Amino acid sequence: MNDRLIIFDTTLRDGEQSPGASMNTAEKLRLATQLEKLGVDVIEAGFPAASEGDFDAVSRIAAKLETTRVAGLARAARGDIDRAWQAVRHARRPRIHTFIATSDIHMQYKLNMSRDEVVSAAADAVAYAHSLTDDVEFSAEDGSRSDRDFLCQVFEAAIAAGATTVNLPDTVGYAVPDEFADLVRYVMAHTPNMGKAVLSVHCHNDLGLATANTLAAIAAGARQAEVTINGIGERAGNTSLEEVVMALHTRHNWLPLDCGIRTVEIHPTSRLVSMLTGIVIQPNKAIVGANAFAHEAGIHQDGVLKNPMTYEIMRPETVGLNRNALVLGKHSGRHALRDRLKSLGYDLSDEELNLVFNRFKELADKKKNVVDEDLEVIVTEGILRTAEIFSLEYLHVTAGTTVMPMASVKLNVNGRERREAAYGNGPIDAVYNCIASLTETDSELLRFTISALTGGTDAQGEVTVRLRENGLVALGKGADPDIITAAAKAYVNGLNRLEYLKTHPATTSGV
Numbered sequence: 337m338n339d340r341l342i343i344f345d346t347t348l349r350d351g352e353q354s355p356g357a358s359m360n361t362a363e364k365l366r367l368a369t370q371l372e373k374l375g376v377d378v379i380e381a382g383f384p385a386a387s388e389g390d391f392d393a394v395s396r397i398a399a400k401l402e403t404t405r406v407a408g409l410a411r412a413a414r415g416d417i418d419r420a421w422q423a424v425r426h427a428r429r430p431r432i433h434t435f436i437a438t439s440d441i442h443m444q445y446k447l448n449m450s451r452d453e454v455v456s457a458a459a460d461a462v463a464y465a466h467s468l469t470d471d472v473e474f475s476a477e478d479g480s481r482s483d484r485d486f487l488c489q490v491f492e493a494a495i496a497a498g499a500t501t502v503n504l505p506d507t508v509g510y511a512v513p514d515e516f517a518d519l520v521r522y523v524m525a526h527t528p529n530m531g532k533a534v535l536s537v538h539c540h541n542d543l544g545l546a547t548a549n550t551l552a553a554i555a556a557g558a559r560q561a562e563v564t565i566n567g568i569g570e571r572a573g574n575t576s577l578e579e580v581v582m583a584l585h586t587r588h589n590w591l592p593l594d595c596g597i598r599t600v601e602i603h604p605t606s607r608l609v610s611m612l613t614g615i616v617i618q619p620n621k622a623i624v625g626a627n628a629f630a631h632e633a634g635i636h637q638d639g640v641l642k643n644p645m646t647y648e649i650m651r652p653e654t655v656g657l658n659r660n661a662l663v664l665g666k667h668s669g670r671h672a673l674r675d676r677l678k679s680l681g682y683d684l685s686d687e688e689l690n691l692v693f694n695r696f697k698e699l700a701d702k703k704k705n706v707v708d709e710d711l712e713v714i715v716t717e718g719i720l721r722t723a724e725i726f727s728l729e730y731l732h733v734t735a736g737t738t739v740m741p742m743a744s745v746k747l748n749v750n751g752r753e754r755r756e757a758a759y760g761n762g763p764i765d766a767v768y769n770c771i772a773s774l775t776e777t778d779s780e781l782l783r784f785t786i787s788a789l790t791g792g793t794d795a796q797g798e799v800t801v802r803l804r805e806n807g808l809v810a811l812g813k814g815a816d817p818d819i820i821t822a823a824a825k826a827y828v829n830g831l832n833r834l835e836y837l838k839t840h841p842a843t844t845s846g847v
């Protein structure tokens with residue numbers, strides 16, 4: 337058994353299935369580039385048969401990445417496999433990931449197929465994928481609730497047909513660590529040709545056990561972990577990359593396994609995912625939450641000052657926190673900005689740099705120190721969201737204890753400038769009334785949250801909204817030193833994401 341763990345990141349596929357977490361192609365490319373910098377081994381870039389948008393994003397990611405394997409998901413059907421192959425074939429290291437359910441309940445009610453039919457569908461799909469590429473992964477969906485011997489039979493057939501990785505998913509998050517580890521050991525011992533493939537695990541977090549199950553499975557012999565950044569994913573999410581990686585890093589004495597992750601990129605990647613998807617990170621989230629390294633109790637603070645290891649099992653620097661040693665201010669020039677952006681992973685064209693530089697100067701006039709988080713927001717809002725149909729041009733509000741809150745707003749709607757003024761029961765309500773009228777949309781505001789992007793009284797306010805229109809749900813995010821402007825940007829961003837969903841319908845739903 338080797339001592340290298342393969343990290344398979346599915347943030348762009350299973351993670352993007354989180355409610356409201358859609359990303360446009362530019363955003364997906366940016367995230368894929370950051371995942372490569374983080375050092376993941378495989379990026380599952382999407383499900384090409386699901387929609388044209390997914391196909392396009394997977395193809396572009398495949399063409400762009402230099403070292404990382406790029407996987408495309410496909411059901412066990414030739415049409416899906418052809419689509420996945422067309423999308424990933426330009427990758428330096430392409431992978432086709434095909435799957436079919438193996439639990440009795442899925443086979444009976446969802447697939448309406450017998451066990452024999454499932455075995456032959458799995459073998460056919462893998463053989464066909466293998467005729468296109470040497471790197472084929474097969475997943476037994478709902479594997480943790482499947483009959484053990486049948487699971488071994490399917491894996492044996494898949495490996496015989498050419499699968500180089502077989503994946504055991506806990507699709508519904510039902511497993512518990514001891515039992516899951518036992519299943520891994522059983523499958524390894526009872527699948528005769530298992531020595532020819534890597535055994536992978538893919539856990540969901542419905543019982544809050546995804547990381548524990550993944551670690552138990554690795555300790556039992558699995559050598560690929562399927563994970564997402566911040567643990568985002570379907571329902572309660574997937575196993576979180578940062579938790580598995582830092583558990584292995586911190587407890588190397590317990591499980592001496594290595595992986596290729598550059599841990600200092602964990603925090604920047606986590607922030608990027610939150611910014612692009614609009615999914616807020618809970619403050620007490622392990623490794624990447626705002627409180628993960630905050631010591632509140634006096635006794636703890638005293639201990640940490642004397643020796644950090646009294647209460648800190650990991651150093652914040654190890655996961656890329658406290659990297660703001662270098663701050664930019666209003667006297668910083670274009671060169672310093674370009675360098676800083678480059679170190680954050682943004683290689684901008686001259687035109688893009690000009691745009692970012694102008695926004696940076698505007699911000700530096702309002703805020704003394706411009707830190708990495710501020711720059712990330714500028715790039716996300718200014719560069720990655722360019723193809724949007726609504727953009728905020730101007731906003732003015734009057735509000736206070738004795739006046740009726742009123743707003744006037746100018747928006748660019750599909751290239752045309754439009755203005756509106758409206759009252760509301762607060763300044764944000766007034767702004768939102770203007771925006772709804774200008775965009776002629778009728779979305780329901782399901783959630784509105786506001787927080788500070790960094791510390792300090794001059795920090796930018798960061799607003800997240802969750803919108804629903806005609807059954808479609810989208811998240812929107814905006815940041816600005818002025819919280820009403822941040823709220824307006826978040827609303828406009830959410831409406832743009834809804835428009836994107838309207839124009840990029842999934843031909844098949846996620847998995």
Ligand code: KIV
Pocket residue numbers: 350435475476477478503505506507508538540847
């Ligand atoms: O949860 C699951 O079973 C999946 C498979 C497609 C791997 O996401």
Ligand code: ZN
Pocket residue numbers: 350505507538540570
């Ligand atoms: Zn999944």
